[in-house]
Amino acid sequence: MPHRVVDFFRSPNDSIHSIKQTVQRHAIPATRGGSRERQRPSRTSSYGSSHDGVVEDDAVAPSIKLPESKSKEHHRLSFPILPLVGHKSQKDLAQNVSASLDWRIESGTAVMYGSPEESTGALVSGQLQLCVKDETFEAESLDAKLEIRVTQKKPFSTHCQDCTTQKTELKSWSFLSEPTVLKRRTHEFPFSVLLEGHLPATTDNHLLSIQYVFTAEAQPRDGGPSLKLHRTIDVRRSLPSPNMPHHSVRIFPPTDITADVHYDPVIHPNATSRFTLRLGGIGKHNANSRSVEYWKLKRLSWKLEEDISTVAPACQKHTPKAASGGNASETGNETKKGITRSDTRVIAHADLHSGWKADYCSAEGTIEAEVDYQTGGFPSRTASCDVRGHDGTQVSHRLVVEMVVSQEYAPLAHMRHVTPTGVARILRMNFAVVITDRPGMGVSWDNEAPPIYQDVPPSPPPYALDTIQDGTVEDLCLSSASSTHSSDSSDLGESHSTRPDLDVSVATRT
Structure with a gap:
C-alpha cells in the first residue's frame, strides 16, 4: 500500500x-x-x-x-468524520439543565477609604442564588470561597503555572454540608466578608494583575455536571484630597533662580489637574553698564511617570537552593524567593513653548505660569491607581517638570536689543503624586454602622431604693391628691366668700 x-x-x-x-x-x-x-x-x-x-x-x-x-x-x-465516543464540549460540561447558580451583591462598591495603615477595609455582602428548574434537585454540597489572585505577567519561570499565579484564600463558606433536597424555586444563601484595609486594590498593568475572585460550586447527588460560578469583585482605594494644594520651593544653584510650585498631591484617573509655577531671581541688573542679564524661559514640559515594582516569587519546584539566586520577599511570617521586576513608563506628557507671563525689567524678574495636565494622555497607557502591598508590590507616580532657560543680555534703554550669551540650563523638578479613585458619595463602613451597645452613653440616673422605701413617692402622691380635693371643695362650698373679696379688691382699686 x-x-x-x-x-x-x-x-x-x-x-x-x-x-x-x-x-x-x-x-x-x-x-x-x-x-x-x-x-x-x-x-x-x-x-x-x-x-x-x-x-x-x-x-x-x-x-x-x-x-x-x-x-x-x-x-x-x-x-x-470519525465519531468521537464520549466526547462532550466544554459548554455541555459546564451547564446543568436542572439548576443554575448566580449571585446578587447587596452592598455598594467595595472602596477602602484611607491609607493601608489607617483604613478599616471594605464590607461586601450579597446573596448566592441557586435556581432549581426541575421539581426537585438533590445537592450533595454547596461551597463558596473568596480569594485574591496575583498573576505575574513576567513570572520567575515562564512556563510554570504555579510561578505565574499565586492564590490566597480570604474566606470560605459551606452552605450545604450534607445532602439536601431542594424544591423548584430560587434558594438564596447570604454571605458577607470584611476586606481588611491593608489588602491591595484591584489593578491590571503590564507586570502583574490583582483580582478578587469569588467562586461557588454545587455538586449534584446524582453525579451529574457540577454547577460552578466565577465572579470578580472590583476593590478600589480612595485617599482623601487635601483642602489646600501642596506648596514646594526649589532652588537651582549656582544660579539665583527659585521656583515656587503649588500642586495637588492627590489626583484622579482620567481627570484634569493644575499646578502653578512662579520663577524668581531670573534677572540681574548691572548699574554701571545700565544693562540687565536674565534667564529666558524657552520651553516648559511636564510628564507623569508611573513606577511599578513587584517580586515574582518562585514556586516550590523552581525555588533556588542558594540564597543568592534571587531576592527574598516577606509575606507575613513566610519568606519567599523571587526576582524583582520593575519598570518606569510615561503615561502622559506635553511640551509648552508659550503661555506664561514674564517680567524681565523688574529688580529680580519673575515668570508665572498655570499649567493644566491630564492623567489619560495616551489611550494605550491607562494610568493605574497607587498600590502598596505586603508582598513587595508597589505602584507609585510622580509629576516631573522640566524647564529650559537661556541667558540673555539687553541694555535697559533698548530692551529689544537682545544679545544671547550662549549659556543655557535645564531645570528639573519632580513631585510625588498619588493617583486614586474618587470617593463618590460613600464613606467608610465603620462610619455608616449604627453604634453598638458598648458605645451607647449612660442612660439617665435611676431612682434610689432608699427614696422609695422612705415613702417619699407615696407622700407626694397623697399630698397632690389632698390638694386637688381641697381646691375642688373650696370652689364648690366657699364660692360666696371668695367673690366678695374679689369685689372688694376691685372696689378698692377703683
Whole structure:
C-alpha cells in the first residue's frame, strides 16, 4: 500500500479527475455487449468515501496510460468524520439543565477609604442564588470561597503555572454540608466578608494583575455536571484630597533662580489637574553698564511617570537552593524567593513653548505660569491607581517638570536689543503624586454602622431604693391628691366668700 500512494503522488501527468474516471470504469460491471459503459462521475462524488482510500491493482495498471484531463478544476479529498465516543464540549460540561447558580451583591462598591495603615477595609455582602428548574434537585454540597489572585505577567519561570499565579484564600463558606433536597424555586444563601484595609486594590498593568475572585460550586447527588460560578469583585482605594494644594520651593544653584510650585498631591484617573509655577531671581541688573542679564524661559514640559515594582516569587519546584539566586520577599511570617521586576513608563506628557507671563525689567524678574495636565494622555497607557502591598508590590507616580532657560543680555534703554550669551540650563523638578479613585458619595463602613451597645452613653440616673422605701413617692402622691380635693371643695362650698373679696379688691382699686 505505501508504494501505491507514492506512485499516486509521483505521476505528473495524472489528475484527480482522470483517476476517478478510471476507477469508476473498472468498478462498473460489463454490459451484455461486452463493452463497459463510460459514465462521467458526478462532481459531488468522493473518491475517498466510495473506495475507503484503497486502490485496486487492476484499477490503475502501469501499462495503461491515463488520458490527461483538460479541465483545470481543483477537487478536494473528503474524509469521513470519525465519531468521537464520549466526547462532550466544554459548554455541555459546564451547564446543568436542572439548576443554575448566580449571585446578587447587596452592598455598594467595595472602596477602602484611607491609607493601608489607617483604613478599616471594605464590607461586601450579597446573596448566592441557586435556581432549581426541575421539581426537585438533590445537592450533595454547596461551597463558596473568596480569594485574591496575583498573576505575574513576567513570572520567575515562564512556563510554570504555579510561578505565574499565586492564590490566597480570604474566606470560605459551606452552605450545604450534607445532602439536601431542594424544591423548584430560587434558594438564596447570604454571605458577607470584611476586606481588611491593608489588602491591595484591584489593578491590571503590564507586570502583574490583582483580582478578587469569588467562586461557588454545587455538586449534584446524582453525579451529574457540577454547577460552578466565577465572579470578580472590583476593590478600589480612595485617599482623601487635601483642602489646600501642596506648596514646594526649589532652588537651582549656582544660579539665583527659585521656583515656587503649588500642586495637588492627590489626583484622579482620567481627570484634569493644575499646578502653578512662579520663577524668581531670573534677572540681574548691572548699574554701571545700565544693562540687565536674565534667564529666558524657552520651553516648559511636564510628564507623569508611573513606577511599578513587584517580586515574582518562585514556586516550590523552581525555588533556588542558594540564597543568592534571587531576592527574598516577606509575606507575613513566610519568606519567599523571587526576582524583582520593575519598570518606569510615561503615561502622559506635553511640551509648552508659550503661555506664561514674564517680567524681565523688574529688580529680580519673575515668570508665572498655570499649567493644566491630564492623567489619560495616551489611550494605550491607562494610568493605574497607587498600590502598596505586603508582598513587595508597589505602584507609585510622580509629576516631573522640566524647564529650559537661556541667558540673555539687553541694555535697559533698548530692551529689544537682545544679545544671547550662549549659556543655557535645564531645570528639573519632580513631585510625588498619588493617583486614586474618587470617593463618590460613600464613606467608610465603620462610619455608616449604627453604634453598638458598648458605645451607647449612660442612660439617665435611676431612682434610689432608699427614696422609695422612705415613702417619699407615696407622700407626694397623697399630698397632690389632698390638694386637688381641697381646691375642688373650696370652689364648690366657699364660692360666696371668695367673690366678695374679689369685689372688694376691685372696689378698692377703683
